[in-house]
Amino acid sequence: MTVAGTELGPPEGVWFGSELLALGVDGFDEGDDLPEEYRELITQVVMVQADLESELVFDSSLLRHNILAAPDPRGRMRMAKFFAEEVRHGYTFWSIAKGLGVELTGRYFREAKRKRQEAFDHIGAVSDWTELAVVNTLTDRMGVFVFKDMSDCSYRPWAKVSLDVARDEVGHTALGYANLREAIERRGELAAAQRWLEKWYPMTLDMFGRSNSARQWRYVAWGIKRSGYEELRQRFVAEVNPLLAQLGLEPPDELYNRHFL
Amino acid sequence: MSTTTISWGDLEGLVDALRAAHPRVDPRALDDGELAALVEGLDGFDAASGPSAGPGDYEALRAMWHWGA
Numbered sequence: 001m002t003v004a005g006t007e008l009g010p011p012e013g014v015w016f017g018s019e020l021l022a023l024g025v026d027g028f029d030e031g032d033d034l035p036e037e038y039r040e041l042i043t044q045v046v047m048v049q050a051d052l053e054s055e056l057v058f059d060s061s062l063l064r065h066n067i068l069a070a071p072d073p074r075g076r077m078r079m080a081k082f083f084a085e086e087v088r089h090g091y092t093f094w095s096i097a098k099g100l101g102v103e104l105t106g107r108y109f110r111e112a113k114r115k116r117q118e119a120f121d122h123i124g125a126v127s128d129w130t131e132l133a134v135v136n137t138l139t140d141r142m143g144v145f146v147f148k149d150m151s152d153c154s155y156r157p158w159a160k161v162s163l164d165v166a167r168d169e170v171g172h173t174a175l176g177y178a179n180l181r182e183a184i185e186r187r188g189e190l191a192a193a194q195r196w197l198e199k200w201y202p203m204t205l206d207m208f209g210r211s212n213s214a215r216q217w218r219y220v221a222w223g224i225k226r227s228g229y230e231e232l233r234q235r236f237v238a239e240v241n242p243l244l245a246q247l248g249l250e251p252p253d254e255l256y257n258r259h260f261l
Numbered sequence: 262m263s264t265t266t267i268s269w270g271d272l273e274g275l276v277d278a279l280r281a282a283h284p285r286v287d288p289r290a291l292d293d294g295e296l297a298a299l300v301e302g303l304d305g306f307d308a309a310s311g312p313s314a315g316p317g318d319y320e321a322l323r324a325m326w327h328w329g330a
Contacts, residue, residue: 077329078328078329081328082328167287167289167290168289170289170290170323171289171323171324171327171328173320174289174320174321174323174324174327174328175324175327175328177317177320177321177324178320178321178324178325178328181317181321242315242316242317243316243317243320246315246316246317246318247317
């Protein structure tokens with residue numbers, strides 16, 4: 001749904017790719033001379049994703065940590081396959097960042113005092129299997145929405161990978177949900193799952209971005225993203241809440257403990 | 262002709278039957294409606310013999326089919 005002039009829709013005169021139309025182009029490839037604002041925006045998009053997943057190319061501690069958190073051999077096998085896909089994403093994002101002139105190194109990930117999304121730091125600290133199931137159910141589903149929305153991104157190297165990444169994230173969020181269902185139905189962890197949900201639900205909603213962000217419409221104008229943040233957030237809520245309810249979980253109010261409205 | 266009844270009450274059996282019937286399908290590429298159509302088209306599937314599926318059952322089916330075991 002897009003409604004001009006509201007939080008769900010772009011302001012008057014902005015539509016998907018409107019800036020590109022003014023330039024007479026329909027997209028860019030690696031190595032093209034990019035308009036300054038466009039370069040800044042597409043680099044930001046790539047860096048947000050690289051900030052989490054490209055670190056896996058340099059530091060295997062998260063893989064080991066999460067694989068060993070699984071309660072049985074089947075869970076460990078599945079998490080190993082899961083991380084094989086995440087490492088591939090990390091390499092892909094690293095490669096696209098390099099094409100934009102950003103060389104990500106192990107030192108960058110170890111030492112840079114960079115601004116990260118709050119949730120990213122928390123993901124690195126997850127040690128409980130049921131919490132990890134909640135994280136995958138929520139944040140990887142967020143990734144599905146975000147990447148599908150960029151499947152026709154005007155930066156062609158990014159468009160080329162977005163649908164593949166989105167498909168992988170469908171598998172990741174399904175695995176998280178299956179693990180969560182097992183934790184609740186076979187190990188009686190409903191109360192623990194509810195506590196983790198109340199921690200992660202607001203953080204996941206925050207990850208979509210602020211509803212009144214001016215920058216979101218610059219992404220739309222340059223044909224990088226198709227939708228505004230609030231529209232994607234609402235579609236996410238409509239999809240995930242019935243899934244949670246089927247397990248007996250109660251999603252918090254959408255405004256509960258939110259830091260970025 | 263299959264004599265085995267398949268239902269949503271046996272997720273592993275359902276996935277085995279789907280894998281056998283549709284070896285090239287990637288379940289991550291299918292939405293719930295498309296998964297439902299494949300399930301209902303299985304030989305031996307009997308909707309009345311088990312619980313009906315909610316959205317979480319499709320998600321669990323997708324996971325079992327894709328991740329194995």
